[in-house]
Amino acid sequence: MAAKLEIKHLGKRFARNEALRDVNLALAENEFVSLVGVSGCGKSTLLSIVAGLLDYEAGDILIDGAPMEGPGLDRGVVFQSYTLLPWLSARGNVEFALKAAGHKGKAVREIAEEHLALVRLSKFMDAYPHELSGGMKQRVAIARALSYRPKVLLMDEPFGALDAMTRHEMQTLLTGVWEKHRLTVLFVTHDVEEAVYLSDRIVAMTIGPGRIKTEFKVDLPRPRPAGITTSPEFIALQSQVLATIREDLHPDED
Structure with missing residues (x-):
């Protein structure tokens, strides 16, 4: 069976700096894969390329066997910064994404409320970003990214700005959401404990230029x-x- 996401011989340069060289990685349907490695090894660069936010000089990226062409609704993205629209409520932020994805009418509100409930924010649907804690803002961002049902969820240090207690709460919530939705996740983190707790597989990258160094299968029971x-x-x-x-x-x- 073809991989859900396949990265083949990927190369990327910034001016004189070779950021990525011959990166090869395949993610299966419903697989949760974490990227780890020292700062500067290219984890976030790789994720941004897969998101369609950066170009690249060599290689191919395939989703369901088809070439990726720039940003697309087949990928949802969650960054460390919450990137919420401050003039919209939690519900409004999710509805905005759904309308951009082509949803119309009554379904927009129903889908938004369903996904905010999924991340336990039913009581805060009408709250604005400045009224929410950091963990709540990130839950809105996750609900928004999941609402239009992407094939792949891309997450770049999504819990890096949170305190330890909130971070653990978010990890638990994410595993619950992932087990319910069962989608393919590529997750960047500096926290190895987080990677082991969340992942099916951990991919370690090495520096100078960024390459895949080794992989670890996480053979631990779920949930x-x-x-x-x-x-x-x-x-x-x-x-x-x-x-x-x-x-x-x-x-x-x-």
Whole structure:
């Protein structure tokens, strides 16, 4: 069966800097894959290219076997910054995306309310962004990205600006949403514990230029309870991923 998202021999340069070289990665239907690696290894650049927000000089990107051509509704994107429209309510932000995707009439409000309920914001549908906490704003952004049913959800450090307690709450919520919707997710994070907790597979990138270094299969049961982070299997995998990343922090050490 063809991959849902396939990146083939991707290359990207910024002026004299080669940001990505010969990146090859395939994501299966409903697979949750996290990208990890040291700062500057190209994780966010790769995600922005897949989102259609950056061009590239070499390679191909395929979605369901068809070439990707710029931004599209087949991909939903959630960034660390909430990117909500401040003059619209939570419901209005989701409805705005739905109208842009071609939805009309009564269905727009129904779909918006369904997705805000999915991220537990039913009581805050009429609140404006300045009235919401950081975690709530990110929940609106997730609801908006899911509302038009993209084939692939792209997430770039979506919980990086949140405090530890809210971050854990958002991780739990995201796994619940993903298990309900079952869509393909490409997730960028610096937090290895987060990557292990969320993912089916972790892809470690290396620097200078950015390339795929190694992959780790996360063979942990789903759904994943909060206590799984203290299990021997979880800790062992987390240590392996961290060791791989640390090799790029001290490349000259034996």
